[in-house]
Amino acid sequence: MPMQPDALKAKMKQTIYNGLKKEFSSSAAMGTDYTSVADAQWEKMANAISGIAADIIMEITTNAMVLPGIPTAGSPASQVTVAPGQIA
Secondary structure, three states: OOOOHHHHHHHHHHHHHHHHHHHHHHHHHHOOOHHHHHHHHHHHHHHHHHOHHHHHHHHHHHHOEOOOOOOOOOOHHHOOOOOOOEOO
16 A cells, blocks of 8 residues: 555644643643643644655655565576566
């Protein structure tokens, strides 16, 4: 299955958001509406930070090389490997 930048970004966004919420929600007693305002900011930060997911996948799928694999069985002449190529 091909790598999907949007799917990885969504997973990273949720993980980042959950981490921010876990680390900073103990400060919820800092004033009225702190939780709702902070929650909106955590969501925005998670969205901004998770944008790197698309960059990671684009870098891997366009520039990563696949090393030769294990030789196939058979005569020495037929024991070839898959040529280096891009990750799909």
